[in-house]
Amino acid sequence: MRALETVLLAKGYVDADALDLIVETYETKIGPRCGAQVVAKAWVDPAYKQRLLADGTSAVAELSFAGRQGEHLKVVENTDAVHNLVVCTLCSCYPWPVLGLPPVWYKSAPYRSRAVIDPRGVLADFGVTLPSDKTIRVWDSTAEIRYLVLPQRPAGTEGWSEDRLAELVTRDSMIGTGLPQSVGAGA
Amino acid sequence: MSPSTDMLKLLPALPCDVEGPVFREPWEAQAFALAVDAHAKGLFTWSEWATALSAQIRAAQLAGDPDTGETYYQHWLATLEGLTISKGATSLADLKQVQSAWDRAARATPHGQPIVLENDPLAS
Numbered sequence: 001m002r003a004l005e006t007v008l009l010a011k012g013y014v015d016a017d018a019l020d021l022i023v024e025t026y027e028t029k030i031g032p033r034c035g036a037q038v039v040a041k042a043w044v045d046p047a048y049k050q051r052l053l054a055d056g057t058s059a060v061a062e063l064s065f066a067g068r069q070g071e072h073l074k075v076v077e078n079t080d081a082v083h084n085l086v087v088c089t090l091c092s093c094y095p096w097p098v099l100g101l102p103p104v105w106y107k108s109a110p111y112r113s114r115a116v117i118d119p120r121g122v123l124a125d126f127g128v129t130l131p132s133d134k135t136i137r138v139w140d141s142t143a144e145i146r147y148l149v150l151p152q153r154p155a156g157t158e159g160w161s162e163d164r165l166a167e168l169v170t171r172d173s174m175i176g177t178g179l180p181q182s183v184g185a186g187a
Numbered sequence: 188m189s190p191s192t193d194m195l196k197l198l199p200a201l202p203c204d205v206e207g208p209v210f211r212e213p214w215e216a217q218a219f220a221l222a223v224d225a226h227a228k229g230l231f232t233w234s235e236w237a238t239a240l241s242a243q244i245r246a247a248q249l250a251g252d253p254d255t256g257e258t259y260y261q262h263w264l265a266t267l268e269g270l271t272i273s274k275g276a277t278s279l280a281d282l283k284q285v286q287s288a289w290d291r292a293a294r295a296t297p298h299g300q301p302i303v304l305e306n307d308p309l310a311s
Binding site: 001002004005006007018019020023093109142143144 | 214216218219220221223224225228230233234238248253259264267268271276277281282283285286288289304
């Protein structure tokens with residue numbers, strides 16, 4: 001790793017300041033709260049939600065979360081009938097600019113393979129039990145297209161501000177392995 | 188224009204916080220940044236990167252890697268090594284030489300002091 005870094009630095013293929021900035025940016029500046037803001041806005045603004053579902057890439061860019069990894073972002077909406085779950089069976093493609101860096105479990109082989117074969121079991125492992133008549137749709141990310149789940153707005157949040165709503169949106173709820181916090185349960 | 192300003196433009200400072208650790212160890216974040224910056228500087232395209240990483244992980248699985256996430260950045264790094272060589276940015280021999288220099292430097296560095304390449308006793 002150090003050897004590779006030394007070589008790339010010496011040949012000018014990477015730049016030390018840029019490296020530091022990337023590490024710092026993804027560690028502290030870009031995180032799941034960006035995605036949470038997108039979700040919260042979609043909850044309060046029906047027109048934005050429509051744009052988000054029609055063209056996730058542009059709608060997310062409206063909030064200035066542009067990025068090298070979020071270029072082709074498709075937003076899939078949870079409804080009373082359908083729950084969406086995102087996985088990348090090949091490697092671990094993930095919408096960094098909106099969700100930060102992927103959690104370790106997302107990159108693990110058991111999650112990647114089981115999410116497709118047994119999504120209900122995977123959800124149960126995450127403590128999410130869904131009604132048996134609810135359809136679970138699994139979205140397999142690729143290098144070209146990433147998915148973001150638009151969870152359902154929790155009950156009892158009528159009239160809440162976007163910022164307050166965003167607090168309820170967990171990272172896992174945007175991958176589909178969790179649900180937003182219910183009112184009164186969280187912060 | 189300084190590179191950091193350049194990067195800032197690409198990665199706008201966003202009003203966000205972070206939920207939990209996303210790297211297990213600091214070197215993983217560094218490896219991550221190496222690939223992102225090498226891509227940004229045009230060493231390879233992002234789809235070349237994704238293809239190579241997928242192939243690397245598949246090969247590791249076939250070789251018996253349990254692939255539970257812990258080895259992910261080792262695959263990441265191996266992919267970057269491979270691409271760096273196949274793109275002609277370095278040769279395997281050069282890379283090995285620098286690796287040996289780092290190894291010698293690490294052994295020659297007293298405990299508690301930062302390891303720097305200049306500590307390699309063979310460095311001129």
